[in-house]
Amino acid sequence: MSTTDNRPFAIRTYSPAQLKQALKRMYLVRRFEEGAEQSYMRGLIHGTMHLSIGQEASAVASCIELTDADKITSNHRGHGHCIAKGADVARMFAEFFGKETGYCHGRGGSMHIADVQTGNLGANGIVGGGLPIAVGAALSAKRLGRKDVTLCFFGDGANNEGAFHEALNMAAIWTLPVVFICENNKYGMSTSVERSTAVRRISERAAAYSMPGVTVDGNDFSAVAEAVHHAIARARAGEGPSLVENLTYRWRGHSKSDRNRYRTKEEIEAWMARDPIARFQAELIAHGVLDEAEAIAIAEAAVSDVEQGIEFARGSAAPAIGEVTRYVYAEA
Amino acid sequence: MPVEVILPKVDMDMTHGTLATWHVKPGDMVQKGAALFDIETDKAAMEVEAPATGRLQHVLAEPGTKVPVGSVIAWLYAEGETVDTLPPVPAPGDVPAEAAVPDAPALGGTEQAPYAVPPQGMAGHASPMPGGSLLRATPAARHAARTAGLDLSDVAGSGPRGRIQKQDVDDLLARERDVAPPRPVSGWVADSGPLAVTRRPGRDAPLVLIHGFAADSTGWLPLEKALLPGRALIRIDLPGHGRSPKRKIRDFAHLARMVLEAFDEATRGLDGVHLLGHSLGGAVAAAIADIRSSRVLSLTAMAPAGLGPDINGEMLAGIARATRVESLSPWLRQLAGNAELIGDDYAKAAMRGRADPGLRSCQMEMAEVLFPDGVQAFDLRPAFARLSMPASIVWGRRDQVTPFRHALSIEADFALHFLHGIGHIPHFECPERVARIVERQFAAVEAPG
Amino acid sequence: MDVTAQETSTRTLSYSEAIREAMALAMEADPTVILMGEDIGVYGGAFQVTLDLVDRFGPDRVMDTPISELGGAGVAVGAALTGLKPIFEFQFSDFATLAMEQIVNQAAKLRYMLGGEASVPVVFRMPAGSGTGAAAQHSQSLEAWFGHVPGLKVIQPSTPEDAKGMLLAALADPDPVLVFEHKLLYKMKGEVPAGYYTTPIGKAAVRRAGSDLTIVAASIMVHRALEAAEQLAGEGVSAEVIDLRSIRPIDHETIVASVRKTGRLLIVYEGVKSYGIGAEISAMVAESDAFDFLDAPILRLGGAEAPIPYNPDLERAAVPQVDTILAAARRLARREV
Missing domain, CATH: 3.40.50.1820 (Alpha/Beta hydrolase fold, catalytic domain)
Structure with a gap:
């Protein structure tokens, strides 16, 4: 690759296959969440859900370099992280539908989807809950001499939790291979970052823990991929943690109970005009990674995966009622 | 209120009983469940237990007296309770239909005929079991009584507030076994x-x-x-x-x-x-x-x-x-x-x-x-x-x-x-x-x- | 007792020496075992339990954490989730209130939320209890709080032998275990088998057999109950003393069998009396087959409905002592309640 290559970072760094898979995953995230929303409206899903539609670039670009040995911890808005880490949407739907075939055998639901085998340590219902756990996972890697890194996803709301500060501090003092990825979607439920957070940029908080902090356009696939790439490289090199802040936006409300009284229609529409999927797809086409027809095929494949996933979930068996206490403890 | 001591019916065809012996002297304390007096029927002599803990007063039947069943023959006063000069008036319904044996001696320092006082409209009287049918008994005592087919109201409780404990049931059953085998009377x-x-x-x-x-x-x-x-x-x-x-x-x-x-x-x-x-x-x-x-x-x-x-x-x-x-x-x-x-x-x-x-x-x-x-x-x-x-x-x-x-x-x-x-x-x-x-x-x- | 000892020899060790021996044995045998906590390194731990382990195993395995109970506990949970076996020492179990989120929401629930696909083999060591003049925020007995949480295991070893055997059992357990160690027990000495052995979690121990009443006691109260039982024996009252040892899971069978036999139950524990271990055991017995054999009300002796006070006489009065156990047992045995 020549030094004068001024194509976007992602285009010049990752193979066409990786990039196409990334686009597919972004489509999958969106179609999965739309499918979940539809299923919810038809009464097929009984709990609430937190949708990340509009934030797909942040999740998928952050995970593009990860292997199954690498770990992620996720938050309540975690479907994108799951899919980005390679989860099967059929088993995700099955979990959503509370079926035995789901990732958590129907015990976790939307907010706890995990796949420990592929390094996804799980979504988390407690804001900030995953931060110390990610540090612990990074401690394991370091102590056991493994080269894997841990990506820790959380939202802007979590940066005001004590756990955030304790976790970043410990990751720094012990020089642990963890990347803290703050997906700043402007609101902690209804409270804006401006009203809740003393610093202008959440990445500024990295300075307090003596680690690099960077803020990027979270809807720009390549910008996210580049920032996280450098953070991962630093982690793998044994130089310690980093904080990456992805500025993004959720198109939907906080959860299904959100009446959207804290943001304007104009603001939502302006962010919808910055659709990360359309931007990434246009970039791939512009740089000849794929053509229109291929893009359509990828989008259609995602639709088909989601439809099949829903079918699989609907057709799966529910957990046996008598097994309500199964999995509380290890089985003897 | 003092607790009445009655001459109980202990045999199905019994209308009268003869008071044989008092085990407690007038004015003495007796513990609930302790032997109070013996009666004789035409079948057997039988020991009767004190229905409550108290001091024996107003004894109306001397040994050898024949008394209709159900008659009040004395009262038990709780420690500290004022003892009236006259025996308390029996509550309505407590006086047996049949009149008292006329020559029943009146003891306890009263010359009043024991059953001559007409019943007054009394608002209630001391029941031997405070709280009426609400009987205090431990689960173990209830279980033991149930198993033995015993009515707990027949058992005197030795626990706090008269609570019947398992030992009380066991004691009664042991007494019944020793004293009066109820069914196979001799020869059966x-x-x-x-x-x-x-x-x-x-x-x-x-x-x-x-x-x-x-x-x-x-x-x-x-x-x-x-x-x-x-x-x-x-x-x-x-x-x-x-x-x-x-x-x-x-x-x-x-x-x-x-x-x-x-x-x-x-x-x-x-x-x-x-x-x-x-x-x-x-x-x-x-x-x-x-x-x-x-x-x-x-x-x-x-x-x-x-x-x-x-x-x-x-x-x-x-x-x-x-x-x-x-x-x-x-x-x-x-x-x-x-x-x-x-x-x-x-x-x-x-x-x-x-x-x-x-x-x-x-x-x-x-x-x-x-x-x-x-x-x-x-x-x-x-x-x-x-x-x-x-x-x-x-x-x-x-x-x-x-x-x-x-x-x-x-x-x-x-x-x-x-x-x-x-x-x-x-x-x-x-x-x-x-x-x-x-x-x-x-x-x-x-x-x- | 289910002790599987490699060697049968025993030595006299203190409770804290027994814990330390267990940790050292585990660390020698398994490189994934690490210790975490505040001032557990060169300082040796607030109660000198880790003492010199940092010299033997180095600061990478005997890790001083910042004063960050929530973060520290969470790091231990995350590490346990990904291949390490951390023993996290809270300096005082009171400080676990700062880490409730990680213990209750994360450690206890991860296996279940993830449908059995995850395991959190973490051990939290919890120095607990009153009697040291440390007052309200350093003297609590919060074990019952955690006993209420499915997914956790909660134990209270009362002897050096159990302290070692149960800690080793906790380390071998694939689920999170909280070990409540009464601070007054640390110096207590007792016979401890050498070598590796485990004492099962969830099994109570009958420390003294008796026929007139059952005393179920936890942690340090076991020793007070045994002392009371000895005096009662002189008065002709035969008390059975059960060392609860494990709050969750709790040993229903041993307790119910004993109450069936004696018909009388006294429960002695240091945690605040209401909503505690005593309530659970009372209810469990009332619901059990032992109900029909109860011949007296069940009595509980627990901590006062107050924070632990500073004044030594008040502090003593705030939790059951030998004399209060004796008095309650006598009332039960003599049918005064």
Whole structure:
């Protein structure tokens, strides 16, 4: 690759296959969440859900370099992280539908989807809950001499939790291979970052823990991929943690109970005009990674995966009622 | 309020008792459950326990005095309670209908005749069990009492606030075992057979006794005592009654076959027996006499079932389902021609025999089969008509369970004894009169030549 | 007792020496075992339990954490989730209130939320209890709080032998275990088998057999109950003393069998009396087959309905002592309640 290559970072760094898979995953995230929303409206899903539609670039670009040995911890808005880490949407739907075939055998639901085998340590219902756990996972890697890194996803709301500060501090003092990825979607439920957070940029908080902090356009696939790439490289090199802040936006409300009284229609529409999927797809086409027809095929494949996933979930068996206490403890 | 000490009815046919000894001197403290005095009946001497902890005052009966059952004979005052100069006024209803024995001495520093004070409208009186039927007992004591078929109200509690503890139940059971074996009185032996059979050896042809619905063999006691001594007796408990197995029956014929089986077993090797049955047992006896006519020397049927459709179904059901003395007692009172014969002690004793819920439910089912909707579902008139041995019917004219007129429906020659002023249980109400009738029949059969 | 000892020899060790021996054995045998906590390194731990382990195993395995109970506990949970077996020492169990989120929401629930696909083999060591003059925020007995949480195991060893055997059992357990160690027990000495052995979690121990009443006691109260039982024996009262040892899971069978036998139950524990271990055991017995054999009300002796006070006499009065156990047992045995 020549030094004068001024194509976007992602285009010049990752193979066409990786990039196409990334686009597919972004489509999958969106179609999965739309499918979940539809299923919810038809009464097929009984709990609430937190949708990340509009934030797909942040999740998928952050995970593009990860292997199954690498770990992620996720938050309540975690479907994108799951899919980005390679989860099967059929088993995700099955979990959503509370079926035995789901990732958590129907015990976790939307907010706890995990796949420990592929390094996804799980979504988390407690804001900030995953931060110390990610540090612990990074401690394991370091102590056991493994080269894997841990990506820790959380939202802007979590940066005001004590756990955030304790976790970043410990990751720094012990020089642990963890990347803290703050997906700043402007609101902690209804409270804006401006009203809740003393610093202008959440990445500024990295300075307090003596680690690099960077803020990027979270809807720009390549910008996210580049920032996280450098953070991962630093982690793998044994130089310690980093904080990456992805500025993004959720198109939907906080959860299904959100009446959207804290943001304007104009603001939502302006962010919808910055659709990360359309931007990434246009970039791939512009740089000849794929053509229109291929893009359509990828989008259609995602639709088909989601439809099949829903079918699989609907057709799966529910957990046996008598097994309500199964999995509380290890089985003897 | 001081607690009354009464002369309790300890035997079913007891109307009076003689105070034998006081174990506590007037003015002394006594602990609840401790021996207070002895009474003598014509059967035995018996120790009576203090109904409460307190100081004995106003003793109204000296040793040797004969006192009507239920009479107040003294009071127990709690520690610190003011002792009145006069004995407290008995509460309404506590004075027995029968007047006190006139020469009962008045002790305790009063010249007032013990029962002369007319009852005033009192707002309530000290109950020996504070809180009425709310009885304090530990789960272990309740369990032990339930298992032994014991009514907890008969147990004196030694725990705080009179709570009955397991040891109290165990103690009482041990005393009962030691002192008064309730059923097999001396001379009785139990058979092993399909039903509970007890026999008292004796001379002459034995008399086989079959009790009625919801009763058991112990009910024959007054009659047994009224009979001339020496006759061999055989008592059969109906299935689901007394100590017989709780067997389900399909219909009357099934019941009769079960009892017949026990009868055959019990009378094996005997030349012939007399048969006496009461109520349902009377019908069963008639059925047996019909089938085993060559072995039944005579039949006496008291207020037998099976001679007409009418029966007091409500009463049978009421007795069968009663779980406590309070609900059993009103029904029992209807059994006798004179309700006053049925005292609290009779009801208590009866309830004690019915403490087993399994027995009660068995009897309820039996009532449902034999007397559906309060109608006798079986007809023994043809059987009665076929009888060839000397047979008589004994019936109280005041019977409220089965009307004595049923006796008139038998289409055969029969001796009918209608007892004036008597209800459904002549053997309890007037055992002597019944004994005379039965013995005349024995004599007729057994007279040489 | 289900002790599987490699060697049968025993030595006299203190409770804290027994814990330390267990940790050292585990660390020698398994490189994934690490210790975490505040001042557990060169300082040796607030109660000198880790003492010199940092010299033997180095600061990478005997890790001083910042004063960050929530973060520290969470790091231990995350590490346990990904291949390490951390023993996290809270300096005082009171400080676990700062880490409730990680213990209750994360450690206890991860296996279940993830449908059995995850395991959190973490051990939290919890120095607990009063009697040291440390007052309200350093003297609590919060074990019952955690006993209420499915997914956790909660134990209270009362002897040096159990302290070692149960800690080793906790380390071998694939689920999170909280070990409540009464601070007054640390110096207590007792016979401890050498070598590796485990004492099962969830099994109570009958420390003294008796027939008149059952005393179920936890942690340090076991020793007070045994002392009371000895005096009662002199008065002709035969008390059975059961060492609860494990709060979750709790040993229903041993307790119910004993109450069936004695008909009388006294429960002694240091945590605040209401809503505690005593309530659970009472209810469990009332619901059990032992109900029919109860011959007296069940009595509970627990901590006062107050924070632990500073004044030594008040502090002593705030939790059951030998004399209060004796008095309650006498009332039960003599049918005064």
